[in-house]
Amino acid sequence: MTDVLEDLQWRGLIALSTDLDELRAEMAKGPITYYCGFDPTAPSLHIGHLLQVLTVRRLQLAGHNPLALVGGATGLIGDPRPSAERQLHSRDQVAEWVEKIRGQIEPYLDFTGSNAARIVNNLDWTAPMSAIDFLRDIGKHFRVNKMLTKDAVSARLNSDAGISYTEFSYQILQGMDFLELFRRYGCRLQTGGSDQWGNLTAGTDLIRRMEGESVHLLATPLLTNSAGEKLGKSTGGGSLWMDAGMTSPYALYQYLVNLEDAIVGGLLRQLTFLSREEIDVIDKETADRPQARIAQRRLAEEVTRIVHGAHETDQVIAASQALFGRGELAELSASTLRAALSEAGLASAPAGSTVADLFIAAGLVSSRNEARRTVAEGGAYVNNERVSDAEEAVPAERALAGGLLVLRKGKRTFAGVELTAM
Template sequence: MTDVLEDLQWRGMIALSTDLDELRKEMAKGPITYYCGFDPTAPSLHIGHLFQVLTVRRLQLAGHRPLALVGGATGLIGDPRPSAERQLHSVDQIVEWVAKMRAQIEPFLDFTGSNAARMVNNYDWTASMSAIDFLRDIGKHFRVGKMLTKDAVSARLNSDAGISYTEFSYQILQGMDFLELYRRYGCKLQTGGSDQWGNLTAGTDLIHRVEGASVHLLATPLLTNAAGEKLGKSTGGGSLWMDAELTSPYALYQYFVNLEDAIVGSLLRKLTFLEREEIEAIEKETAERPAARIGQRRLAEEMIKLVHGPEETAQVIAASQALFGRGSLGELSASTLRAALSEAGLVKARPGSTVAELFIAAGLASSRNEARRTVSEGGAYVNNERVSDPEEVVPAERALAGGLLVLRKGKRTFAGVELASG
């Protein structure tokens, strides 16, 4: 029951906490009920959320009882960002996103047995509460001076954007969640990200004021790259989504394969369930042969398994190898191949185009002369087959699944062509 705290510390997963010694004593008495909240302010969870889901799973594997809260109420508000006010979404939109997030969280938890997980929605206890009841029963326990010290709030107060009363009140709603879960299920621990510490402590303070009880918090560090940016920001899309429609499995795999050596060990600890001995062996091998990217490839493989399952993982790894001539392109599904080529650059061309025309269209050659030179030097490939004639016509019959062609220049530069129908 308590070994999990040592494991979390070894993995670097505890950035902030209330009192680890007291929490350890509480856990030693038997399973505790704990919760983590997720706000549906987008149509999918991202990798930062996954870090929290995996933390919840680790605690359940240690015998404790999880409550996974998807915030149908707090999602209608959104926690304050340091920069600007959030866009408010309709109730119907939030209901739809709640369902999507539940579906992404549930596979990671066990809903059977003595420490079965439970999904909860804070809309259930806030929808019927009047504004007067909220202000009298909950709001009176919060002090404005302390609320102003929260990082996101103070940042907004000192900006041109300011902050609305709606977002200012978010921490009260989150504090009420912890109180409600404490009363309903005896919940004594909340987990979350360290950037949410102000909101997390709102709950412990409220429970102490109203119930006279002490409860606990564990906050994980932010997932960042070597430059200190939130993981995924360098993709340009802002997030690494768990929804395959928003971030393809291939794109997610390639992101982790291309990570800097300096953070791979840390992420293997935080984002996988590999044992300590295996992680340390991977780190040693990665340091000895950095060009092989052993740690990155193992991390990427484990991430795709967790998020998309073993079958999709096999497809993604096969695509990664085949696109560089180390496997069969014909064995790839149309969806995997399209996702991979979209990352590299996918253009349309008419059937019957020549090799030179295709290379120019795909951006692998700037002119017909350059295309000819690439072919004459032996560096032009269509579907991993070397071509020798730049004026060779590429018929539609050579296309792979989905009408796609893979063009490659040299060993590592490739692009995709979709042969237009009709």
């Protein structure tokens, strides 16, 4: 019951906490009930949320009782960002996202046995409450001067954007969630991201004021690169979504494979269930052969498998090898191949176009002369087959699944072309 705290510390998953010794003593008495909240502010969770989901899973595997809260109420309000107001989404939109996020969380938890998980929605206890009851019963216990010290609130107060009363009230709603789960299920621990610390403490303060009880908090670190940028954002491509339609398995895998050495060891601990012994071996192999990117490849494989399953991961790995001539392109599914080529650059051209035209369309060369020179030097490939004539026409029959061609210049530069009817 308590070993999980040592494991979380070893994995670097405890950035902030209330009193670990008190939490350890309470866990030693038997399973505790804990919760983590997820707001439906988008149709999918992202890799930062994955860290939270896996932390919930680790605590359940240690025997504790998980509550996963999907914020049908808080999702209508929006957690204040330091920069500007969030866009308010319609009730129907948020309700749809609640179901999508619920479906993303469920596969990670066990809903059977003595410590079966529950998924709860804070709209269930927030919607029936009148504004008068909210202000008298809950708002009365919050002090504005303390609310103003929360990081996101203070940042907004000092900006031109300011902050609306709606978003200012978000911390009261989250505090009420912890109180309600404490009363309904005996919940005594909340987990969340360290950037949420101000909102997390709202719940512990409220429970202490209204129930006279001390409860616990664990906050995980943000997933950032060495420059402090959130993972995914550093590429300029936005979040790394868990929905395959928003971030393809191939894109997720390639992003992780290309992570900098300085952070990959920490992410292996935080985003996988690999043991200390396995990670120690990977650390040593990576130190001995950094150019092999052993840690990055293992991280990419493990995380892609956790999020998208074994089959998709196998397809992604096969695609990564085949695109560089180390595997069979014909064995890849159309969806995996399209996702991979979309990341590299996917153009379109009529069937029957010449090799030179295709390489120009794909952006691999800038002119016919460059295309001819690349072919003459033996550096032009179509579907991993070296071509010897820049003016050779490429018929539709040469296309792979989905009407796609893989063009490669040299050993490592590739792009895709989708053949269209002439």
